[in-house]
Amino acid sequence: MLRVVSHPLGPLPPLAPRAAKWRTDLDAALVAAPGTETALQRLHLPGAFVVTTGQQPGLFTGPLYAVHKALAAAALARVLERRWKRPVIPMFWVAGDDHDFAEASTASWVDAGGKLVAWSLPPRAAAAPQLSLSEERLPAEVLDGLQRLESALPPGPPRDETLAWLRKHYVPGASLHTAYAGAVAELLAPFGVLCFDPTHVAAKRAQIPVVAAALRRAAELDAALAALPDAGTGIAAGEGATLVFLATAVGRDRLLIDGDGFRTRRAGVRFSPAEIEALLEREPARFSPNVLLRPVVESALLPTVAYVAGPGELRYLDRQASALYPLLGVAQQQPVPRWSGTVVVRWADRLLGRLRITAGAVLDDDGTLARTFLERDFPGDARQAIDALRQQITRSAGVITAAGKRIDPVLDRAVKGRMQRIGQVTDDIENVIRRHLRRRDDIAYAQFVRLTESLRPNGKPQERVLTTPSFLGRYGDVWLNSLFEIVSMWAENLPEGPP
Numbered sequence: 001m002l003r004v005v006s007h008p009l010g011p012l013p014p015l016a017p018r019a020a021k022w023r024t025d026l027d028a029a030l031v032a033a034p035g036t037e038t039a040l041q042r043l044h045l046p047g048a049f050v051v052t053t054g055q056q057p058g059l060f061t062g063p064l065y066a067v068h069k070a071l072a073a074a075a076l077a078r079v080l081e082r083r084w085k086r087p088v089i090p091m092f093w094v095a096g097d098d099h100d101f102a103e104a105s106t107a108s109w110v111d112a113g114g115k116l117v118a119w120s121l122p123p124r125a126a127a128a129p130q131l132s133l134s135e136e137r138l139p140a141e142v143l144d145g146l147q148r149l150e151s152a153l154p155p156g157p158p159r160d161e162t163l164a165w166l167r168k169h170y171v172p173g174a175s176l177h178t179a180y181a182g183a184v185a186e187l188l189a190p191f192g193v194l195c196f197d198p199t200h201v202a203a204k205r206a207q208i209p210v211v212a213a214a215l216r217r218a219a220e221l222d223a224a225l226a227a228l229p230d231a232g233t234g235i236a237a238g239e240g241a242t243l244v245f246l247a248t249a250v251g252r253d254r255l256l257i258d259g260d261g262f263r264t265r266r267a268g269v270r271f272s273p274a275e276i277e278a279l280l281e282r283e284p285a286r287f288s289p290n291v292l293l294r295p296v297v298e299s300a301l302l303p304t305v306a307y308v309a310g311p312g313e314l315r316y317l318d319r320q321a322s323a324l325y326p327l328l329g330v331a332q333q334q335p336v337p338r339w340s341g342t343v344v345v346r347w348a349d350r351l352l353g354r355l356r357i358t359a360g361a362v363l364d365d366d367g368t369l370a371r372t373f374l375e376r377d378f379p380g381d382a383r384q385a386i387d388a389l390r391q392q393i394t395r396s397a398g399v400i401t402a403a404g405k406r407i408d409p410v411l412d413r414a415v416k417g418r419m420q421r422i423g424q425v426t427d428d429i430e431n432v433i434r435r436h437l438r439r440r441d442d443i444a445y446a447q448f449v450r451l452t453e454s455l456r457p458n459g460k461p462q463e464r465v466l467t468t469p470s471f472l473g474r475y476g477d478v479w480l481n482s483l484f485e486i487v488s489m490w491a492e493n494l495p496e497g498p499p
Contacts, residue, residue: 002345002475004486005359009311010337014497015080018331020303022048029200031094033185039089039192047086051077052196052298053308053338054093056100057133057180059107059121059142060149060166061187064463064470065310065340070184071484072339073308074191075491080305083496088305090192092184093298096134096177096199097245097288099252104133104176107145108457109470111152114450116457116465119145130251132288134177134199142170149469158476162469187468190477191484196302198294203301204284210300211244211287212280213328216273218242218257224323225292231319233312235292241265243293243324246279247286254290292321296330304333311337339490341483342462343471348454351447362448362455370452373445374434386430393423 022043030040042048053073055066073090081088098104105121122141124130146167153159169183177199185195197203214221219240226238242255246264253264261272271279280287289297295307295317309317317335325332344352344359352359361369375383397419404411438445457465471479 002343002471002479002482003349004483005342005344005363006486006490007340007342007363008337008490009340010314012076012336012491012494013334014495015076015306015334015336016497017049017084017086018303018305018333020049020331021046022050022303023206023301026196026202026206026301029197029203029206031181031185031195031197033182033189033195035189036185036194039189039194042087043089043194045087049080049086049088049303049305050091050194051080051088051306051308051336052091052093052302052304052333054095054196054298056095056098056104057177058104059119059145059176059467060170061180061183061468062104062107064343064466064468065338065461066184067187067468067480067483068340068463068487069308069310069338070188070193071191071487072336072491073306074188074193075339075484075488076306076308076336076494077192078488079491079494089194091302091304092188092193092195094177094181094184094195094197095294096175096181096197097132097252099130099132099136101130101133101136101176104136107149107467108465109149109152109467109473110454110457112154114454116453117148117152119148121145128251129249130253132177132199132247132252133180134175135247136176138170138172138174138176138179140172142172146170149473153469153473159473161476162473166469187480198288198297199285201285204287206301207287207289207297208280208284210293210297210328210330211284211289212277214243214289214293214296215255215262215276215280217327218244218255218262221324221327222257224327225320228320228323231315233316233320235316235320237320243290245288245290247288252288292316292324295321295333296324296328299325299333300328300330306334306336308338309335339487340461340463341486342455343479343483345454348451351451355444355447355451357448359455362451365452370445370448373448374438376444378434386426389426390423393419393426 051073053069055062055069070092077088077090101124106118108116108118111117122139146163150163165186166183169179181195181197221243222237222240240257242257244255245252246255248264248267248269250266253266255262256265258270261270262276263270298304314335314337322332342363401412401415404415455462
């Protein structure tokens with residue numbers, strides 16, 4: 001049916017237990033879903049740990065890599081549980097405090113003709129508040145998106161079950177966060193994954209000590225981050241910003257250091273230290289950590305031994321966030337490079353065999369392989385004629401230039417320029433043939449292009465573009481279970497750590 005090509009993102013580090021335990025007051029922050037009862041019971045057992053990962057909410061469960069991260073956390077948890085002989089539960093942090101609506105409101109899939117479809121919710125108005133995704137409501141147009149997705153998938157039980165699952169959660173009026181959390185919790189429950197909702201009041205109240213400490217020591221934390229070498233993450237420091245956001249009339253608003261107090265960046269509302277601490281105690285749901293403080297909050301709240309992270313996360317976790325843990329008195333969880341892979345469907349596998357190339361060669365192609373296939377399709381007699389024409393132009397240019405120089409010493413430059421234009425005409429003839437070859441769908445180059453569109457849609461990794469229903473709606477649970485088996489083999493490469 002299909003196979004998966006794995007792409008290691010880095011070596012797995014050894015993991016060790018830590019002195020932490022699950023806080024039962026956070027039970028309410030776990031997203032309810034059928035089949036999660038056993039995982040919750042195991043979480044309450046003495047000595048239980050968690051392996052965490054997470055992602056901001058997305059339309060129709062967002063890009064595939066979010067599921068890859070969750071399955072990687074589940075597979076690592078099973079390996080650790082077997083080795084340590086104590087409960088280890090995978091947990092997915094649903095980052096509903098994020099406010100990147102543009103990223104969260106688009107989903108992509110492949111239609112019946114193999115073409116990529118990108119569908120988006122109506123854009124947020126420029127003057128609209130930048131609400132967190134836990135407050136951003138789904139419009140009626142979400143039903144149109146579900147209809148478009150349904151028409152792109154082949155009829156059958158996998159499509160019907162996938163659409164029923166999505167329609168249960170992605171309903172007009174629900175928040176993007178609630179829809180995503182419910183759908184992902186149901187999808188991942190068979191793998192023992194619990195989903196954590198940091199926007200729940202129980203989680204918001206539990207994070208008060210860390211947020212309060214981050215505000216009290218805001219200048220020190222900002223200076224510590226600014227003193228680090230350039231992390232290459234694009235996350236700035238040293239500009240007088242705290243690591244905390246506050247929900248205001250303009251949406252999620254960054255708190256800035258303002259003298260001995262604070263000021264919101266966009267709304268311009270000022271607070272004294274006493275006022276901000278009182279507000280934090282009274283309305284904790286209005287506060288949220290930024291991307292660097294979030295993993296610190298996570299580690300303070302959860303008994304996590306590892307966080308399964310993507311390449312971008314690993315950079316800021318290692319190069320920036322790691323400086324915050326000791327200053328805030330929180331033990332750091334171990335970042336772990338997530339599993340990555342590409343699904344090769346049946347027709348793509350057949351094309352690979354026909355073209356005598358590997359999926360890895362297609363994924364790694366810098367344009368050289370594509371040019372090779374285009375050259376393979378170039379008519380042989382035309383190639384010989386064009387090459388002979390170039391050789392003749394080169395020979396003739398030498399003879400004519402020398403003759404011109406005998407007539408007039410400066411004539412050689414005029415002759416040379418005209419001969420170059422003749423060469424450019426030859427290049428143009430070749431390019432015209434190439435251009436028309438690219439339009440044909442019955443040649444090896446067209447097959448290679450189709451392969452590339454399947455394995456690297458829009459020139460990007462498949463897992464960063466296609467959403468989960470692209471495969472779940474075609475192959476059902478067989479795809480997901482097969483994927484987990486492959487990820488589990490990856491997890492077995494975890495080095496032995498302390499028991």
